[in-house]
Amino acid sequence: MSRRVVHLLCLTAVAAAVGGCVSKAHREAERAVADYYVGDYDRSVRRLTPLAARTNEDFVLNNLRLGSAALANYDLDAAEGAFLRAYEVLNSVGVNDGGRTVGAVLVSENIRIWRGEPFERAMANFYLGLVYYMRHDYANARGAFENALFKLRDYGEKKKGAKPDKYAEIESNFALGHLMLAKAHQRLGRDDMAEKYFKRTGELRPDLAAAADPDANRRANVLLVVDFGNGPRKIGDGMGSVVGFAPKPVDVGPPPPPWVTVDGQPVQVAAVARPPVDLLVLAQDRRWQSIDTIRVMKDLIGTGLMTGGMIYGMQHDSRPEIVLAALLGGALLKASSQADLRHWEMLPRTTYVLPLTLPPGTHDVTVNFPDVPGVRQTWRGIVAPPEGEEATYYLRMQRWNNGPYQWPPPALARRNDTVPARADAAR
Amino acid sequence: MASLHLAAGLCLCACVLAGCGSAVRHGRSTALDSVDLVRMTDDMAMKIIADAEVQQAIGREGSLKVVVQPVENMMTAEVLPRGPAETFTARVRSLLSRHAPDRFTWVMNRDAFYRLRERELDVDLGPSPDAISPEYALVARFSSITDESPKHRSSYYLCVYELFNLEDRSVLWTDKYEVKKSAVKGFLD
Numbered sequence: 001m002s003r004r005v006v007h008l009l010c011l012t013a014v015a016a017a018v019g020g021c022v023s024k025a026h027r028e029a030e031r032a033v034a035d036y037y038v039g040d041y042d043r044s045v046r047r048l049t050p051l052a053a054r055t056n057e058d059f060v061l062n063n064l065r066l067g068s069a070a071l072a073n074y075d076l077d078a079a080e081g082a083f084l085r086a087y088e089v090l091n092s093v094g095v096n097d098g099g100r101t102v103g104a105v106l107v108s109e110n111i112r113i114w115r116g117e118p119f120e121r122a123m124a125n126f127y128l129g130l131v132y133y134m135r136h137d138y139a140n141a142r143g144a145f146e147n148a149l150f151k152l153r154d155y156g157e158k159k160k161g162a163k164p165d166k167y168a169e170i171e172s173n174f175a176l177g178h179l180m181l182a183k184a185h186q187r188l189g190r191d192d193m194a195e196k197y198f199k200r201t202g203e204l205r206p207d208l209a210a211a212a213d214p215d216a217n218r219r220a221n222v223l224l225v226v227d228f229g230n231g232p233r234k235i236g237d238g239m240g241s242v243v244g245f246a247p248k249p250v251d252v253g254p255p256p257p258p259w260v261t262v263d264g265q266p267v268q269v270a271a272v273a274r275p276p277v278d279l280l281v282l283a284q285d286r287r288w289q290s291i292d293t294i295r296v297m298k299d300l301i302g303t304g305l306m307t308g309g310m311i312y313g314m315q316h317d318s319r320p321e322i323v324l325a326a327l328l329g330g331a332l333l334k335a336s337s338q339a340d341l342r343h344w345e346m347l348p349r350t351t352y353v354l355p356l357t358l359p360p361g362t363h364d365v366t367v368n369f370p371d372v373p374g375v376r377q378t379w380r381g382i383v384a385p386p387e388g389e390e391a392t393y394y395l396r397m398q399r400w401n402n403g404p405y406q407w408p409p410p411a412l413a414r415r416n417d418t419v420p421a422r423a424d425a426a427r
Numbered sequence: 428m429a430s431l432h433l434a435a436g437l438c439l440c441a442c443v444l445a446g447c448g449s450a451v452r453h454g455r456s457t458a459l460d461s462v463d464l465v466r467m468t469d470d471m472a473m474k475i476i477a478d479a480e481v482q483q484a485i486g487r488e489g490s491l492k493v494v495v496q497p498v499e500n501m502m503t504a505e506v507l508p509r510g511p512a513e514t515f516t517a518r519v520r521s522l523l524s525r526h527a528p529d530r531f532t533w534v535m536n537r538d539a540f541y542r543l544r545e546r547e548l549d550v551d552l553g554p555s556p557d558a559i560s561p562e563y564a565l566v567a568r569f570s571s572i573t574d575e576s577p578k579h580r581s582s583y584y585l586c587v588y589e590l591f592n593l594e595d596r597s598v599l600w601t602d603k604y605e606v607k608k609s610a611v612k613g614f615l616d
Contacts, residue, residue: 055449056449080508084506084508087506088456088458091456091458092455092456092610093455093456093580093610093611093612093613094455094610094612094613096613097613128506132506137509139499139500139501139507140500140506140507140508143500143502143503143504143505143506143507144506146503146504147504147505147506149504150504150575151575153577169576169577
């Protein structure tokens, strides 16, 4: 057998091995996402736990997936750990240094470590904060919610000849983060800061004035955090080089309002049941998207090579092989700008924050979306603490997990916790 | 010539693959890290033991009964999970119990004591917090200011440690550790 054939076989074997490993991991992640969608959070956590331990290019994404599944499963330790691992990488710089940058530029964007779009990063911080909030660790909840309010990049109106990465930094309009930050400050006894962020929430979204009422929030002893619908999906065009998000809000209409019943009686939540965030809207907002530097650079370099090649080709003493190489190289670079379509599939479309004031004791609570048949969830034995305290309950609405569920869920029952708060409130 | 091309191609592949090792290897953050932990706690332990007022209190009252609390997170846009929050004060306790065992009686924070006991770890937890009533508390508060721009991120940390009397809330000793950390953003940040 010739040496060339041996080389070829070796390279094919390596490529097959790498490709096989990647696709197996991706298939497992897809199964975990499917488990999540049908409400089998326990199985989703089991599938994602080994994937999230691998420090590959999907490290952040798999940890966020694991965090979502563990949170829905009320495994707050696992959720905290997963969101924290993602948070650490998201807050680092240079994670793609070394060969990943070269690989992402020359080969495929999928080689780079996924760090998500700005709206995905904001939600990652929100969920980390929510886990701490549920555990009454309000100082860390405050820190995470603050981190969700990072500055956004406003690219303004596109002018002819303007550089594609020119932008101004502006304050975040993430009303969900402002609202939860206000609540965390209120629980920390910082009424001045709480007032500031409640006010800011109302300024950003006047329809959230009731949900951001300081007195109503202070009185509330039960907080329902309800994730509804599915977040945006990243899609490419036929050539795979242009990225967009689907569905668009106009295609699916506004998020429907929830109805809440406690012990069979309807509770008036119409004033507070407004969606503080609509991720389908954020995904279409340029300020909430990352500019795709790699593809822009490849596109620019490719265009430059082709233009340069043509200009050079028009000269008398030009060498045809150089012209051909420039044109081909430019065309290849432009053609190789394949989009990275990875995204956090478990994100909801919106998250409702519903503060309730209930008599202390246990209650049966149902959250229902009458406008969407089949989407309802019932919990029996929900604990409402005495006045001055607050218990937070997270509900992930899916068609397949209507319940009724008994409080505490198995993951909390194993820890002997009756409310999702822990003694570390003392901190 | 052909083998030179093959070698160059393989080298390029090797470089790309070598850099694709880990999502946590290359990243740099401005958060407090293990170097700060060691520097800060070494410094604080040394300063407590050398403080004149602490020496006087020991001379007057004998071994000081001190409860150790986890760090209070007052940092801007940063979380400090329970483990590190406990470590930043627990290491001061550990250093002092090694170097000045007769001057302090350490009482573990009630939450930490019961959590560790629940895990049934084979470590000496010291006396139960219910058996000994502490007279002093060792606490720490971390604050930060972060400045972030498209090109860099920098954070200034102020870490204040206090040993205070639980009865009258008077501060017996206090000191601080300050550090500024910055990181330059790269092409894909």
